[in-house]
Amino acid sequence: MIPYGFHDIGEDDIKAVVKTLQSGWITQGTKTGEFEEALADYCGASYAVVFSSGTAALHGAYAAAGLGSGDEFITTPMTFAATANAGVFLGANPVFADIESDTGNIDAAAAASLITNKTKLIAAVDYAGHPFDGKALFEASVKHGIIIVEDACHALGALSMADDGSWKRTGSCLYCHMAVFSFHPVKSITTGEGGAVLTNDKVLYDKLKMFGHHGITKSMDDFQYTPDGPWYYEMQTLGYNYRMTDFQAALGISQLKKLDRFIERRRDIACFYDNAFRGNRYFDIPIERDYAKSAYHLYPIRLKDEYKDYKRLIFSQLRERGIGVQCHYIPVTHHPFYRSRGYTAHCPNTDDFYSRQISIPIFPGMTDDNTHLVRDKLIEAFNGAK
Ligand SMILES: Cc1ncc(COP(=O)(O)O)c(C=O)c1O
Structure with a gap:
C-alpha cells in the first residue's frame, strides 16, 4: 500500500x-x-x-x-x-x-x-x-x-x-x-x-x-x-x-535541516500530478492562490458533479489496488460529539467539499514509480467507474 x-x-x-x-x-x-x-x-x-x-x-x-x-x-x-x-x-x-x-x-x-x-x-x-x-x-x-x-x-x-x-x-x-x-x-x-x-x-x-x-x-x-x-x-x-x-x-x-528538501519534493510531486490530471473529466485538482505557495501536506482532488456519487466506489477500489487514499475531512460538525451538542451543519460549501474530496498519496519519500502508479491506478479506477 x-x-x-x-x-x-x-x-x-x-x-x-x-x-x-x-x-x-x-x-x-x-x-x-x-x-x-x-x-x-x-x-x-x-x-x-x-x-x-x-x-x-x-x-x-x-x-x-x-x-x-x-x-x-x-x-x-x-x-x-x-x-x-x-x-x-x-x-x-x-x-x-x-x-x-x-x-x-x-x-x-x-x-x-x-x-x-x-x-x-x-x-x-x-x-x-x-x-x-x-x-x-x-x-x-x-x-x-x-x-x-x-x-x-x-x-x-x-x-x-x-x-x-x-x-x-x-x-x-x-x-x-x-x-x-x-x-x-x-x-x-x-x-x-x-x-x-x-x-x-x-x-x-x-x-x-x-x-x-x-x-x-x-x-x-x-x-x-x-x-x-x-x-x-x-x-x-x-x-x-x-x-x-x-x-x-x-x-x-x-x-x-531537511525541511526545504522535503517541501521541494512535495511540490515536485504536486506539479507532476497537476500536469498529469489538468483538464481531466473526472475531478478537479487543488489550486494555489497567487498569494500562496502551499506546503502540499495533502493533494486533495475534488470529484466533478457527474462522478461525486462514485466517491465510495473509487475510494474502495483504490485501496484494493494498493493506493492508500484518505478523506480529509469528515466535517467536525458531523461527529456525534458535536451533533449531540446541536451543531448541525449550516455550511453548504463544506458539505459539498466533503462529498467530493479524496486525498491521494504525497510525501517526500515517494519515488517516481510510486507517483506514476498512483496516476495510472486513479485513472483506471475512474475509467471503470461508470
Ligand atoms: C489541522 C490539524 N489541526 C490539529 C491537529 C492535531 O495535531 P496532533 O495530531 O499533533 O495533535 C492536526 C493533526 O492531524 C491537524 O491536521
Whole structure:
C-alpha cells in the first residue's frame, strides 16, 4: 500500500536521537530550547514554544489568548477535530464558518460575518498546507480586538505574500497572533508526536511557556511571593505537562535541516500530478492562490458533479489496488460529539467539499514509480467507474 502520507527518517535523524538518549538529558535538557530557537529562526518569528502534540499546542494557544468558559471562537468544520476540541477543553463554544469551495480554507467573509461580542478568537486552518487568506480576516480581527490563531499544522514550509511582495514563511505570524504546528509523522517534519506555537508577542510567549509546564515559573523576577529557600518555584496558573522530550526535540532539529528538501519534493510531486490530471473529466485538482505557495501536506482532488456519487466506489477500489487514499475531512460538525451538542451543519460549501474530496498519496519519500502508479491506478479506477 502506498500511504497518503509518510515520515522520512534518515540515519542522521537516528544518530541525533541516539546521541541525546545517551547524553543523560532525555527531558528538560537543552534540546527543546535549541529546537524552539531553530523553529523561530526558520519561520521568521520572535518566539517558539514546543509542545507534546499539535493538539496540546492548540490548547496552549487558545488558553494564552484568554479563551474561556462561555466565550465563542470561530473556526472551520473542514479540519481535524482537534482544532475545535481544544477550545471546548476550555469551556468555549465553537462557531463554524463555511469554507472556500476550491482551497477548502475558511471563507474570510463568512468568518467575519459571525463575529459577535462573545467572539474571543478565530482559528483558521491552512487546509492541505495552503495558507488561509489572512489579510482580510486579520484586519477584521484587529478592529474587533479578536486574536487570530493560525492552525498551520499542515503548513510548515508554506509561504504567503506580504503587502510589499516579499514571501513570508508560515509561522512568521504575518496575519495571525499565534501559529500552531504539528509534528505528527504525516506532517512536514516529525518528532513522533509533537507540536509548537510561534508568536511575535512576548506576553503570549510567557503564557505559552507556563501553560505547558504546569503553570510553574522558576524565574525570580516573576515571583509573586518572597522565596523561602533556594529550591523555591511558584505554580501561578493552572497548567499541564505538555512538554516535548529532548530526544524528540533532537529529532525535530535534525528534521528541520531537511525541511526545504522535503517541501521541494512535495511540490515536485504536486506539479507532476497537476500536469498529469489538468483538464481531466473526472475531478478537479487543488489550486494555489497567487498569494500562496502551499506546503502540499495533502493533494486533495475534488470529484466533478457527474462522478461525486462514485466517491465510495473509487475510494474502495483504490485501496484494493494498493493506493492508500484518505478523506480529509469528515466535517467536525458531523461527529456525534458535536451533533449531540446541536451543531448541525449550516455550511453548504463544506458539505459539498466533503462529498467530493479524496486525498491521494504525497510525501517526500515517494519515488517516481510510486507517483506514476498512483496516476495510472486513479485513472483506471475512474475509467471503470461508470
Ligand atoms: C489541522 C490539524 N489541526 C490539529 C491537529 C492535531 O495535531 P496532533 O495530531 O499533533 O495533535 C492536526 C493533526 O492531524 C491537524 O491536521
